[in-house]
Amino acid sequence: MAHRFHRSILREYDVRGVVGQTLGPDDAHAIGRSFATLVRRAGGQAVVVGRDGRVSSPELEEALVAGLNASGVDAVRIGLGPTPMLYYAEATLPDVQGGIQVTGSHNPADHNGFKIVLGGLPVFGDDLQHLGSLAATGDWLAGQGRHEHRDVLGAYVDRLAAGLHGISLDALARFRIGWDAGNGAAGPALERLTQQLPGEHHLLFTQVDGTFPNHHPDPTVERNLDDLRALVAAKSLHFGVAFDGDGDRIGAVDAAGRVIWGDQLLMIYAEDLLTRLPGSTIVGDVKASGVLFDRISTLGGNPYMWKTGHSLIKSEMKRISAPLGGEMTGHVCFADDYYGFDDALYAAVRLIAASVRLGRSVTDLRGAIPEVVNTPELRFQVDDVRKFAVVDEVRDRLEQAGARVNPIDGVRVTTPDGWWLLRASNTQDVLVVRAESRDQAGLERLLVDVDAQLAQSGVSRGPQVAH
Structure with missing residues (x-):
């Protein structure tokens, strides 16, 4: 039976949602089935599963393990612990090929999600979207996996x-x-x-x-x-x-x-x-x-x-x-x-x-670290489609003007006053600005440059948006 995730939960780096609203046990079960299918098609048979201390984590873990087993993958359950303990277990247990941590990370208490690793590498971006596609089409392998508990905390x-x-x-x-x-x-x-x-x-x-x-x-x-x-x-x-x-x-x-x-x-x-x-x-x-x-x-x-x-x-x-x-x-x-x-x-x-x-x-x-003046991340809302276009427009204008631009992730511009960054958030309909200078006057000039570029693209730094 196919399953469709809420459009907001398959993020760039992990799966995250609000429990009871955008994320629940059915989603956990579907994540298990999709990931198990991915693991088996890559030649694997077992994954390690851990969870954080959130109130919702035990229920989500149970549903996740049931989904893994239903698609024929064995689950090695290491219980409550930090996400790095899950990574450690995936890296060192010889009989597992991947891992999933049930965790809301640094998010509010009513949030939860999953961090996923396969073959020692994080599953993110297009690979997470692929899990969603497998669920949406019901393209899941079937099987009868098992689960067991292991204690890895001491090691x-x-x-x-x-x-x-x-x-x-x-x-x-x-x-x-x-x-x-x-x-x-x-x-x-x-x-x-x-x-x-x-x-x-x-x-x-x-x-x-x-x-x-x-x-x-x-x-x-x-x-x-x-x-x-x-x-x-x-x-x-x-x-x-x-x-x-x-x-x-x-x-x-x-x-x-x-x-x-x-x-x-x-x-x-x-x-x-x-x-x-x-x-x-x-x-x-x-x-x-x-x-x-x-x-x-x-x-x-x-x-x-x-x-x-x-x-x-x-x-x-x-x-x-x-x-x-x-x-x-x-x-x-x-x-x-x-x-x-x-x-x-x-x-x-x-x-x-x-x-x-x-x-x-x-x-x-x-x-011993030199003191500089910088902004925190200045995050403001821009339409999800428009945000990427704005970054592209700013980059093109600056490059044509001969500015020192690093386009590796958005636009990072170096000037005699310091540097400023404009990038589109991978997880929200938000643009992010950050700037750094040797002194406050230089920082103010950098922000004037940022605002001028944004104005040319028809947007401005509005009310701040939380991460």
């Missing part, structure tokens, strides 16, 4: 801790660190990890609660770091780290309470990496600070700007064999001595390791 945590191999216990014992799990799925793994680590560790909100009673688990929003900042200040800690709802985004604050944004963390990781692997290519997304790309060059690395989106970053890293990549949103992917996927818990471990190997505190590393 996963051991692998996280292995990121500190070779670093002296004395050096590690000096650290005093704050951790905020945000009541998300990373909590149990974080508790076990910090029990293995030397040093002093102060934990917040590790009890998994899908209603997120303390604060929303998205560390890219500064107010969600208030509790962590307060903990670091009250306990005089060296730094603090925070995770999103499914543990694949990292946020951090230093001892002075300054936020260390995703591209700034990537600068620290890059400095550590390039002392060990000189000349490496490091991938950053098109929204990242120009300071990141300049810093990588200064350190002797090869900066590589790529499209925004964790799935796109991971796939491009694998294609070009880059050992490190990440984006503004706190997705950081390590392929040197790890598996190439985004794992915020592992990123926290590597931040400790970087501080030791570089011989400087996290606060000093953050303080």
